[in-house]
Amino acid sequence: MLQCQSILDTLEMIQKEHLDVRCVTMGINLFDCICPEAEYLCRRVRDKIVSKASRLVRECERVSRKYGIPVVNRRIAITPAGFLLAGHGRETALSLGRTLDEACREVGVDLLGGFSAFVQKGMTAGEETLIRSLPAVLSQTRRLCASINVASSTAGINVDAVLLMGEIIRQTAEATAAQDGFGCAKLVVFANIPEDNPFMAGALCGPGEPECVINIGVSGPGVIKRALERLLAERPNATFQQIAERIKETAFRVTRVGELIGREVSTALGVSFGIVDLSLAPTPQVGDSVGEILQVLGLEKIGAPGSTAAIALLNDAVKKGGLFASSSVGGLSGAFIPVSEDAMLAAAAAAGDLTLEKLEAMTSVCSVGLDMIVIPGDTDAATIAALIADEMAIGVINKKTTAVRVIPAPGKKVGDTVSWGGLFGSAPVMAVRNSGTSAAFIRHGGRIPAPLQSLTN
Amino acid sequence: MDTMPDSQCYIISVMSVDRVGIIHDITEQILALQGNIIGLSQTVMRGYFTVLVEALFPAGVKAEDVMERIAQGGHRPGELQVLVMPRQAGVPTGKPHAETYVLTARGPDRPGTIHRIAAFLAGHDVNFEDLYAYLDSGQFIILAQVTLPSSLPLERLQLDLEMLGRASDMEIIVQHENIFKAVNEIKMVGS
Structure with missing residues (x-):
């Protein structure tokens, strides 16, 4: 028998604490669409996406109604397009980008991820084509997201690819200058990219994934914040063990919601259920912020000493609670700290409390990396590449996923604010200290070798 | 039996x-x-x-x-x-094999609230399996487990209940019981 208080508490979590399913992402394998003829390639891709995903939005809405749980975004992730573009030129890349964008519109999803390439050890001609087409593709499409994996713990860091991405990010910002470089908000550079991540902009359907799969991204910063507020109101002197326990318990509940929705949607669509990604994904809404959790824990200023320890505690406890709740946990699964998408982080950055360096330190213990950070528009490509290299090094050495999604906003300087609205939010332009002084280092090029896989004491 | x-x-x-x-x-x-x-x-x-x-x-x-x-x-x-x-012969001893939903209604305490909701549900062939109602800090709360006939479209029922609630300042929500089980019970729903 259900307990009355449990019912009311659950309702409270849904209605007031932003408990929702952040995204239902359908992974679609497109290997069988590969074709040397550009027109056929695009037609096959479009037909397969439409046939697999035509009922995705409807089923998500049905399940959302049935359980009274908002499903905020319905998305698609595809086989990394770098594989599809083998033997093709940049014109095909652009046609494919437009085809994917149009297919998204047709099935009613807001974003599609997987305009991607795995180049951690080197790149094929098709993958280079894809990367070099990004400024044009991201400026001429609305719904496409791109991710480039330039490093892994087993391959090291492909610095040639890192250098290229520094250039591409700058060019993409220029190509979307009218929207303050918004194209870069849809482009992530990764180390150790997961093949089943449902969250944008890094979602893709990796080569090890099934033909068609449903992956779920849950959320819950608001739920965890309220749970901690209640704990600390009852026990102001709660220890970190007690705080970790409360986070685990809450992450358990959040994960269970994702598992329930994911299984039901996948069954209804007749496709595999993949994973629940139990990342804490903030939104710009007040009350749905990872930064607010740090404040509840007692940090007067986000970015103050203690911030890295706090985010480490949070990240670890979320994983432990989620792993107990589901045997299908995957993706990124950690606490995200995307500056523009988290109102409190953005405010801390604007106040100068949170710096790029502190964010980098925090990403060594949480998910995912330097995310949605606006930097001055005149930041040079070599500096951006060096920034990427630093973040990749954290991921490669610590055998974790890290990423960089920075937006050099054309014409903007430190202290200016950039606003995109919606889930992308707004953020101040942050300073990149010692900008323009890393070129001689990063231009060595080649590959930073993979780290030791043993003798790790 | x-x-x-x-x-x-x-x-x-x-x-x-x-x-x-x-x-x-x-x-x-x-x-x-x-x-x-x-x-x-x-x-x-x-x-x-x-x-x-x-x-x-x-x-x-x-x-x-x-x-x-x-x-x-x-x-x-x-x-x-x-x-x-x-005990009368033929009365079923178990619950019917129907999907169970949880109805939650919250709002000001007024005579006839349960009656209005019950009348609406009876008119739609929705059966109460378990029902609690109580006052909490001046707010009247109704929690019920109900079974829906398979022919009843959930969306229609939810919209009609929302309208019924609005007319009496009540918030009335119907959700499948599995969301509450998933969030509150250790055992995985359906396992």
Whole structure:
């Protein structure tokens, strides 16, 4: 028998604490669409996406109604397009980008991820084509997201690819200058990219994934914040063990919601259920912020000493609670700290409390990396590449996923604010200290070798 | 049904002001009549005790005997208000194989709230399986587990209930029970 208080508490979590399913992402394998003829390639891709995903939005809405749980975004992730573009030129890349964008519109999803390439050890001609087409593709499409994996713990860091991405990010910002470089908000550079991540902009359907799969991204910063507020109101002197326990318990509940929705949607669509990604994904809404959790824990200023320890505690406890709740946990699964998408982080950055360096330190213990950070528009490509290299090094050495999604906003300087609205939010332009002084280092090029896989004491 | 050829099955309802020992007093009388309890549901609401018991008695034990005996088991005459009725043949013993939803209604305390919702649900062939209602800080709260006929479109029901609620300042929500199980129980839904 259900307990009355449990019912009311659950309702409270849904209605007031932003408990929702952040995204239902359908992974679609497109290997069988590969074709040397550009027109056929695009037609096959479009037909397969439409046939697999035509009922995705409807089923998500049905399940959302049935359980009274908002499903905020319905998305698609595809086989990394770098594989599809083998033997093709940049014109095909652009046609494919437009085809994917149009297919998204047709099935009613807001974003599609997987305009991607795995180049951690080197790149094929098709993958280079894809990367070099990004400024044009991201400026001429609305719904496409791109991710480039330039490093892994087993391959090291492909610095040639890192250098290229520094250039591409700058060019993409220029190509979307009218929207303050918004194209870069849809482009992530990764180390150790997961093949089943449902969250944008890094979602893709990796080569090890099934033909068609449903992956779920849950959320819950608001739920965890309220749970901690209640704990600390009852026990102001709660220890970190007690705080970790409360986070685990809450992450358990959040994960269970994702598992329930994911299984039901996948069954209804007749496709595999993949994973629940139990990342804490903030939104710009007040009350749905990872930064607010740090404040509840007692940090007067986000970015103050203690911030890295706090985010480490949070990240670890979320994983432990989620792993107990589901045997299908995957993706990124950690606490995200995307500056523009988290109102409190953005405010801390604007106040100068949170710096790029502190964010980098925090990403060594949480998910995912330097995310949605606006930097001055005149930041040079070599500096951006060096920034990427630093973040990749954290991921490669610590055998974790890290990423960089920075937006050099054309014409903007430190202290200016950039606003995109919606889930992308707004953020101040942050300073990149010692900008323009890393070129001689990063231009060595080649590959930073993979780290030791043993003798790790 | 768990009956023996020579037994008589009774449904017994007892109401009283709550105190320690009521269940002891009732079961003592049932045992004295050689009765065997096969189902029991008990609750206390705002100081009042109620229990519903299903028990098998040897053939020849009449409903009046059971009622009189249990009533005499109270601390004073009239303390235990007892009703006894024979179980009717053909009444199903289990819940129907229908999807169970949780209805939650919250709003100001006004006469007729439950009646309005119950009338609406009855009109749509929706059955109450479990129902609680109480006042909390001036707010009237109704929690019910209900079963829906498979022919009833959920979206329509949700929209109509929302409108019904709006007319009386109530927020009425219907959700599948599995969301509450998923969030609150260790065991995985469907495992």
